[in-house]
Amino acid sequence: xxxxxxxxxxxxxxxxxxxxxxxxxxxxxxxxxxxxxxxxxxxxxxxxxxxxxxxxxxxxxxxxxxxxxxxxxxxxxxxxxxxxxxxxxxxxxxxxxxxxxxxxxxxxxx
Amino acid sequence: xxxxxxxxxxxxxxxxxxxxxxxxxxxxxxxxxxxxxxxxxxxxxxxxxxxxxxxxxxxxxxxxxxxxxxxxxxxxxxxxxxxxxxxxxxxxxxxxxxxxxxxxxxxxxxxxxxxxxxxxxxxxxxxxxxxxxxxxxxxxxxxxxxxxxxxxxxxxxxxxxxxxxxxxxxxxxxxxxxxxxxxxxxxxxxxxxxxxxxxxxxxxxxxxxxxxxxxxxxxxxxxxxxxxxxxxxxxxxxxxxxxxxxxxxxxxxxxxxxxxxxxxxxxxxxxxxxxxxxxxxxxxxxxxxxxxxxxxxxxxxxxxxxxxxxxxxxxxxxxxxxxxxxxxxxxxxxxxxxxxxxxxxxxxxxxxxxxxxxxxxxxxxxxxxxxxxxxxxxxxxxxxxxxxxxxxxxxxxxxxxxxxxxxxxxxxxxxxxxxxxxxx
Numbered sequence: 001x002x003x004x005x006x007x008x009x010x011x012x013x014x015x016x017x018x019x020x021x022x023x024x025x026x027x028x029x030x031x032x033x034x035x036x037x038x039x040x041x042x043x044x045x046x047x048x049x050x051x052x053x054x055x056x057x058x059x060x061x062x063x064x065x066x067x068x069x070x071x072x073x074x075x076x077x078x079x080x081x082x083x084x085x086x087x088x089x090x091x092x093x094x095x096x097x098x099x100x101x102x103x104x105x106x107x108x109x110x
Numbered sequence: 111x112x113x114x115x116x117x118x119x120x121x122x123x124x125x126x127x128x129x130x131x132x133x134x135x136x137x138x139x140x141x142x143x144x145x146x147x148x149x150x151x152x153x154x155x156x157x158x159x160x161x162x163x164x165x166x167x168x169x170x171x172x173x174x175x176x177x178x179x180x181x182x183x184x185x186x187x188x189x190x191x192x193x194x195x196x197x198x199x200x201x202x203x204x205x206x207x208x209x210x211x212x213x214x215x216x217x218x219x220x221x222x223x224x225x226x227x228x229x230x231x232x233x234x235x236x237x238x239x240x241x242x243x244x245x246x247x248x249x250x251x252x253x254x255x256x257x258x259x260x261x262x263x264x265x266x267x268x269x270x271x272x273x274x275x276x277x278x279x280x281x282x283x284x285x286x287x288x289x290x291x292x293x294x295x296x297x298x299x300x301x302x303x304x305x306x307x308x309x310x311x312x313x314x315x316x317x318x319x320x321x322x323x324x325x326x327x328x329x330x331x332x333x334x335x336x337x338x339x340x341x342x343x344x345x346x347x348x349x350x351x352x353x354x355x356x357x358x359x360x361x362x363x364x365x366x367x368x369x370x371x372x373x374x375x376x377x378x379x380x381x382x383x384x385x386x387x388x389x390x391x392x393x394x395x396x397x398x399x400x401x402x403x404x405x406x407x408x409x410x411x412x413x414x415x416x417x418x419x420x421x422x423x424x425x426x427x428x429x430x431x432x433x434x435x436x437x438x439x440x441x442x443x444x445x446x447x448x449x450x451x452x453x454x455x456x457x458x459x460x461x462x463x464x465x466x467x468x469x470x471x472x473x474x475x476x477x478x479x480x481x482x483x484x485x486x487x488x489x490x491x492x493x494x495x496x497x498x499x500x501x502x503x504x505x506x507x508x509x510x511x512x513x514x515x516x517x518x519x520x521x522x523x524x525x526x527x528x529x530x531x532x533x534x
Contacts, residue, residue: 017531019297019499024409026297026531031211032382034318 120381124308132378134370141165141173141365150179150329150359155203158327158363167317169380170369171310172233173283173325177201181359182274183332183342188352190345194337195431195473196222198277201341201361203328207283210320213528216283216389220330220339223391223523224281226416229467230477230525231490233282233368283325285314287387287413287527289481290489294383297529299500302384306491311387311527313380317372325365332357336429338420343428385411385527396508396518404522406504411495413481414525415443417506419474423515431474432518442507443478445496452478481525492527499529 010018015026080086127133142162149156164173179201185191194200202221208214218224292309294302315321333355334340344355373379394404396419406412419432432438434456441459443452452459459476466482480496483489498504508520 015531017297019409024297024499024529026529027212027386028531029382029384031209031320032312032315032386032530034315034320 117377118381119376120379122375122377123380125378132375134378134380135373136368136370137168138368139366141367143363143365146363146365148177148327148329148361148363150181150201150361151331152333152357152359153331155331156329158329161324161327161363162365164316164321164323164325164365165367166321168369168372169313170316170367171284171286171288171313172368173207173285174366174368175202175281175283176364176366177277177279177281177361178364179277179279179359179361180275181277181332181357183357183359184355186344186347186353186355188349189347189355191355192337192343192425192428194341194343196220196338197341198279199225199281200330200339201277201332201359202281203330203339204326205328206326207285207323208326209314209323213386213388214390215285215314215387218389218391218523219393219521221281223416223418223521224283224389225279226418226471226475226477227284227389227523227525228282229471230414230416230479230523231284231287231481233284233288284387284389286310286312287490287525289491291483291491291493292383293491293493294385295497296384297499297531299497306493309383310380311385312382312530313369315372315379315382316369327363329361332359336422337425338422338429384530384532386530388526388528389523390526391521391523393519393521396510396514396520397516398513398518400510400513402508402510404506404508404520406496406498406506406522406524408524408526408528409498410526410528411492411497411499412504412524412526413479413492413495414523415478415480415506416523416525417441417476417478418521418523419476419518420521421515421518423517431472432514434474434476437510437512437514438476439509439511440507441476441509443496443505444507445501445504447503451480451496454478495527 012018012023015028017024017026080088083089122132122134124134125132127135142165146161148158164170179198183191199221202224204219205221205224206214206217208217216224216227218227287310289306289309289311291306292311293306294309296302316323330340332340332342333344335343337343342357344357347354370380388410390408392407394402396402406415419434419438420429421432422429424430424432438456441452441454441456442450443454444450452462454462454476456476459478460470463477463479464470466479466488471477480494481490481492483491484494496504506522
């Protein structure tokens with residue numbers, strides 16, 4: 001309504017106004033717009049169409065889609081010991097490194 | 111760089127639920143109190159303590175109070191127990207819901223008026239109404255209505271009086287009101303937009319730090335002095351061989367809530383209008399008069415008026431509803447310089463209500479529904495409400511066939527919109 005030519009009542013005091021010559025009590029709008037806390041619903045999680053990247057390879061394509069999460073990662077590759085294809089070797093390497101650091105840094109003799 | 115115009119608050123409200131990110135997400139579910147034990151005394155008004163605050167999240171259209179009353183009424187030797195025509199809804203006594211710094215959302219003397227408000231404006235489905243006790247009032251009143259009995263004020267109060275048993279009833283507590291054609295006007299009656307809109311006026315945003323709202327509930331005594339404010343009455347002990355009647359009642363209350371989820375996008379949330387819906391009950395004495403003029407002393411747009419007549423002197427002092435078909439000649443709702451909005455007999459008022467809603471109001475109740483669009487569509491609009499801010503001298507003139515008793519009164523339920531002043 002801001003900027004419109006709508007004639008409004010004459011406010012007299014907080015919560016009071018003269019409407020058509022009579023004094024009327026009004027509540028004010030702040031109470032109807034409370035300051036929210038917390039977060040509201042951002043958006044409904046939409047179900048997006050599943051796109052399977054063409055690079056993903058599934059040995060058993062008939063059941064892999066139902067068992068796993070297609071499109072979210074690589075399927076089981078054929079080279080588990082390849083540092084570029086699989087995290088398996090990296091896991092072992094970092095485990096060993098972790099033990100070494102524990103032994104020589106954390107438990108080192110002062 | 112391109113800029114997009116900001117979307118107005120509420121612009122996307124009402125979009126289908128499944129629209130990604132923009133859909134309106136409705137909910138109906140439990141509020142804070144589930145199976146809360148409510149005390150009912152045999153002889154005293156009991157204030158219900160310990161009710162939880164309403165849940166402080168999301169946006170609520172209305173709450174529902176589900177009562178399950180367990181009662182065991184034993185008629186004493188030589189005694190008579192009378193059931194109230196307002197049974198069982200007047201198990202609920204004074205009830206109010208007030209949100210901070212707002213008009214009282216609901217304020218009634220007994221649950222009966224809240225029941226009548228629900229009758230007038232069912233919150234879930236307009237003209238399809240079912241008795242909250244499971245029976246259809248239209249059937250109880252005889253369906254279809256025979257033409258020759260249409261003149262009587264239809265009786266058949268819901269009469270599920272049971273000496274022992276479980277009474278279930280629900281009362282909806284409206285926080286907002288749905289309109290098919292809502293004219294958003296200023297307090298001086300000038301239309302802000304010039305066109306009517308579909309609107310929910312106005313939903314309550316409950317996720318506020320200040321929204322610590324506890325309903326105030328009193329339960330009526332099972333045996334009271336008058337049948338208007340208690341579900342039963344028993345005669346007093348007189349003979350030495352008599353024994354007193356007893357009423358052992360208790361209730362559990364479950365509060366439910368209905369509305370939409372709040373979002374972080376104001377365009378998706380329902381808009382707030384400058385009017386708040388209010389349902390309040392006020393009492394006007396009719397003592398000893400055959401003619402009475404009542405001034406409607408509320409400021410706002412009145413979309414419905416419920417007149418519930420009661421004579422405490424009737425029925426041997428227990429009180430009873432006033433039989434409008436025999437005692438009320440005319441009821442006139444007028445404004446301005448004697449412009450008559452309705453000039454009714456009980457039969458014509460009832461006929462209109464039946465046409466609008468498909469059933470008749472209970473005995474002793476006259477309802478003027480000003481929100482049903484007279485174009486025959488059955489739409490709900492505020493276009494034909496009585497706006498007491500800009501329409502002078504809104505009065506009700508009642509003419510009875512004879513002077514009423516000195517204690518007779520009418521409780522008037524106002525279903526109305528009250529103006530909310532812009533600003534802080």
